[in-house]
Amino acid sequence: MGKVTKCCVCERKLDKNAVGLNNKLLDKNLSRLFCIDCLAAHLDVSIEDLNAKITEFKEQGCTLFL
DSSP states (O other): OOOBBBTTTTTTTTHHHHHHHHHHHHHHHOSSBBOOHHHHHHHHHOOOHHHHHHHHHHHHHOOOGG
């Protein structure tokens, strides 16, 4: 079984989109990752903005979101 990754703030289990977004927007080598809600607060953007970026990156074929 794979390693369960949790948010460093709220300890919510992260899905592949949250992990990919952390890697894309912050750094690929992070040891502490954020869930979408906490990442939005950390970056001072809306959750809707982050979800739009996920869709955009997927449409561009970014391999972090496959």
